[in-house]
Amino acid sequence: MKIAILGGTGDIGEGLALRLAQKHQVLIGSREEAKAKEAADNYNKRLKERGLRDEIVGMSNQDAAKNGDVVILAVKFQFAIPTLQSVAEFLGGKIVVSPIVPMSKQKLCVYTPPAEGSAAKHICSVMPPDVRMVVAFQTLPAPRLADLDDPLDFDVIVCGDDEEAKKVVMGLVSDMDNLRPLDGGGLEEAKLIEPLTPLLINLAIKNKMRPLSIKFV
Amino acid sequence: MKIAILGGTGDIGEGLALRLAQKHQVLIGSREEAKAKEAADNYNKRLKERGLRDEIVGMSNQDAAKNGDVVILAVKFQFAIPTLQSVAEFLGGKIVVSPIVPMSKQKLCVYTPPAEGSAAKHICSVMPPDVRMVVAFQTLPAPRLADLDDPLDFDVIVCGDDEEAKKVVMGLVSDMDNLRPLDGGGLEEAKLIEPLTPLLINLAIKNKMRPLSIKFV
Ligand SMILES: C[C@H](OP(=O)(O)OC[C@@H](O)[C@@H](O)[C@@H](O)Cn1c2nc(=O)[nH]c(=O)c-2cc2ccc(O)cc21)C(=O)N[C@@H](CCC(=O)N[C@@H](CCC(=O)O)C(=O)O)C(=O)O
Ligand SMILES: C[C@H](OP(=O)(O)OC[C@@H](O)[C@@H](O)[C@@H](O)Cn1c2nc(=O)[nH]c(=O)c-2cc2ccc(O)cc21)C(=O)N[C@@H](CCC(=O)N[C@@H](CCC(=O)O)C(=O)O)C(=O)O
Ligand SMILES: NC(=O)c1ccc[n+]([C@@H]2O[C@H](COP(=O)([O-])OP(=O)(O)OC[C@H]3O[C@@H](n4cnc5c(N)ncnc54)[C@H](OP(=O)(O)O)[C@@H]3O)[C@@H](O)[C@H]2O)c1
Numbered sequence: 378m379k380i381a382i383l384g385g386t387g388d389i390g391e392g393l394a395l396r397l398a399q400k401h402q403v404l405i406g407s408r409e410e411a412k413a414k415e416a417a418d419n420y421n422k423r424l425k426e427r428g429l430r431d432e433i434v435g436m437s438n439q440d441a442a443k444n445g446d447v448v449i450l451a452v453k454f455q456f457a458i459p460t461l462q463s464v465a466e467f468l469g470g471k472i473v474v475s476p477i478v479p480m481s482k483q484k485l486c487v488y489t490p491p492a493e494g495s496a497a498k499h500i501c502s503v504m505p506p507d508v509r510m511v512v513a514f515q516t517l518p519a520p521r522l523a524d525l526d527d528p529l530d531f532d533v534i535v536c537g538d539d540e541e542a543k544k545v546v547m548g549l550v551s552d553m554d555n556l557r558p559l560d561g562g563g564l565e566e567a568k569l570i571e572p573l574t575p576l577l578i579n580l581a582i583k584n585k586m587r588p589l590s591i592k593f594v
Numbered sequence: 595m596k597i598a599i600l601g602g603t604g605d606i607g608e609g610l611a612l613r614l615a616q617k618h619q620v621l622i623g624s625r626e627e628a629k630a631k632e633a634a635d636n637y638n639k640r641l642k643e644r645g646l647r648d649e650i651v652g653m654s655n656q657d658a659a660k661n662g663d664v665v666i667l668a669v670k671f672q673f674a675i676p677t678l679q680s681v682a683e684f685l686g687g688k689i690v691v692s693p694i695v696p697m698s699k700q701k702l703c704v705y706t707p708p709a710e711g712s713a714a715k716h717i718c719s720v721m722p723p724d725v726r727m728v729v730a731f732q733t734l735p736a737p738r739l740a741d742l743d744d745p746l747d748f749d750v751i752v753c754g755d756d757e758e759a760k761k762v763v764m765g766l767v768s769d770m771d772n773l774r775p776l777d778g779g780g781l782e783e784a785k786l787i788e789p790l791t792p793l794l795i796n797l798a799i800k801n802k803m804r805p806l807s808i809k810f811v
C-alpha cells in the first residue's frame with residue numbers, strides 16, 4: 378500500500394516511516410520538497426545500514442497526498458487545518474489518519490481539546506465528506522518508534538466511523554513489529570484516546586521513566 | 595493499618611477487601627450493619643478456604659469511617675456526596691480514597707464528568723478541608739480483583755495533592771499482589787485517569803476481551 382506521511386520530516390513521521398517501510402511504500406511529505414527528500418535519504422540510510430528495505434521517497438505534501446492510498450497527518454494540532462486545506466483536492470475517498478493530540482505543557486501536560494470534544498472531531502468537521510477519517514498512533518512515543526532496537530510491545534487503539542477504513546489502519550498497526558491493534562470504537566470515542574498522551578508523558582515525568590506506551594492486560 | 599471501605603458490600607469493595615486483608619485490618623462499611631457483617635463473613639469464608647488471613651469485620655459506614663485510618667469511598671458517583679455527608683464528622687485529618695468514575699452506558703461507555711472536571715474535584719469541593727483526598731483503583735476490574743486466582747499484573751495510578759497521603763495509598767497498592775503503583779500527579783490530573791475506565795470497558799466490548807486493566811511499558 379502507498380502511505381503518505383504529511384509532515385513526515387518530523388518526530389512521529391520518522392518513526393512511522395522507518396517502521397512502515399518494511400511492508401509498504403512510504404511517501405514522506407513536507408512543505409518543502411527538498412526537506413522531504415533529505416529526510417527520506419536519511420531514513421533510507423539508517424534502514425540500509427541494518428539490511429532493511431530502504432525505498433522511502435520524499436516529495437511535497439501535495440504530491441504525497443495525491444499518490445498515497447492512506448494519508449497520515451503527522452503535524453501538530455495547530456497546523457492540522459492549514460495542512461489539510463493545502464491538500465484537500467487530493468483527499469477524496471481516501472483514508473486520512475490522525476495521530477494528533479491537542480495538549481499544552483505547564484509543569485505537567487494538560488489535554489486541551491477543542492469545542493468539538495476532540496482533535497478528531499474538529500478535524501473531521503473541515504474534511505471533504507467522502508474522506509474516511511481514522512485516528513491512531515497517539516500513544517506511540519516517537520523516540521522509541523525511531524529506535525529500531527526497541528521491540529515496541531505495545532497496543533495501539535484505532536477509532537473510526539468507517540469500519541472498512543478502520544480495518545485497513547488496524548492492518549497497518551499489525552504490520553509494525555509487535556504492535557497489537559485494538560478497536561476503540563467510532564470517532565466519538567477519540568476523546569477517550571487523545572488524553573492518554575498527556576497521561577503517558579506525565580507518568581514518565583513523575584515516575585522518572587523512559588517515554589511510555591500502553592498495554593491492555 | 596485500618597482500612598475502612600464504605601459500601602464495601604459492593605463489587606469493587608469485595609475485591610479490595612479480599613486483597614487488602616492479607617496485610618491490613620479491613621473494615622467493611624454499609625448503610626445496614628447486618629449487610630456488612632454478612633459480607634464480611636462471606637469474604638472471610640473464601641479467604642479461610644485458601645488458608646489466607648480472614649479477619650475482615652463488618653459494621654455501619656459510620657463505625658467504619660470512625661475507626662479507619664484510610665477510608666475508601668466504594669460507592670457509585672451519584673451516592674458519593676450523601677455517603678460522605680453521612681460520615682463527615684469522622685473524616686477529619688484522614689485519608690479518603692476515591693475509586694469513583696462518573697460514566698453512563700449507551701452502546702459504549704461515556705465519561706460524564708461533573709462541572710468541576712472530574713469526580714475527584716467534585717467530591718473534594720464538599721469535603722472538610724483537612725481531609726486528605728487521594729484517587730486510585732479506577733482501572734481495576736472488580737471481577738478480576740475478586741478472583742483470587744488472578745495474578746493482577748497491573749499498574750495503578752495514584753493522584754493527590756498531599757504527597758504523604760499519596761505515598762500511603764501507593765503503599766496500599768504495593769501491598770496487593772503484583773500491582774505496581776505509579777504517581778499520576780495531583781487531583782487536577784484525576785481528569786486524565788477517570789476516562790481510562792470507560793475506555794477499558796469499551797475496548798473489552800469492541801474486541802471481545804475479558805475485563806481489562808492497564809500496564810505502562
Ligand atoms: C528521547 C527521550 O527524550 P525526552 O525528552 O524524555 O522525550 C520525551 C518526550 O519529549 C517524547 O517522548 C515525546 O515524543 C512526547 N510525546 C509526544 N509529544 C508531543 O509533542 N506530541 C505527542 O502527541 C506525543 C505523544 C507521545 C506519546 C507517548 C509518549 O510516551 C510520548 C509522547 C528520552 O528518552 N530521554 C531520556 C534521556 C535518555 C537518552 O536517550 N538520552 C540520550 C541523549 C540526551 C537526550 O536526547 O535527551 C543519550 O544519552 O543517548 C531522559 O530524559 O531521561
Ligand atoms: C464477570 C465478567 O462479566 P462482565 O459483565 O463482562 O463484566 C464486565 C464489567 O461489567 C465489569 O468488569 C465491571 O466491573 C466494569 N467496570 C466498572 N464498572 C462500573 O460500573 N464502574 C467502574 O468504575 C468500573 C471500572 C472498571 C475498570 C476496569 C474494567 O475492566 C471494568 C470496570 C466477565 O468476565 N464476563 C465474561 C463471562 C465469563 C464468565 O466468567 N462467565 C461466568 C458466568 C456468567 C457471567 O457472570 O456473566 C461463568 O461462566 O463462570 C463475558 O462477558 O464474556
Ligand atoms: N512526538 C511524538 O512522540 C508523537 C507521538 C504520537 C503522536 N504525535 C502527534 O503527531 C503529530 C506530529 O508530532 P511531531 O512531534 O512529529 O511534530 P513535529 O516534529 O514538531 O512536526 C512535524 C512536522 O510538521 C511540519 N510543520 C511544522 N510547522 C508547520 C506549519 N506551520 N505548517 C504546516 N506544517 C508544519 C514540519 O514539516 P515540514 O517542515 O517538513 O513541512 C514538521 O516536520 C502531533 O499532532 C502529535 O500530537 C506525536
Ligand SMILES: NC(=O)c1ccc[n+]([C@@H]2O[C@H](COP(=O)([O-])OP(=O)(O)OC[C@H]3O[C@@H](n4cnc5c(N)ncnc54)[C@H](OP(=O)(O)O)[C@@H]3O)[C@@H](O)[C@H]2O)c1
Pocket residue numbers: 601602603604605606607623624625626629630667668669670671673676677693694695696731732733734735736737
Ligand atoms: N465495579 C468495578 O469494576 C469498579 C472498578 C473500579 C472502580 N469502581 C468504582 O467504585 C465505585 C463502586 O462501584 P461498585 O461497582 O462496587 O458499585 P456497587 O456494587 O453497585 O455498589 C457499592 C455499594 O454502594 C452502596 N449503595 C448502593 N446504593 C446506595 C445509595 N443509594 N446510597 C449509598 N450507598 C449505596 C451499596 O452498599 P450498602 O447497600 O451495603 O450500603 C453497594 O454495595 C463506583 O464509583 C465505581 O465507579 C468500580
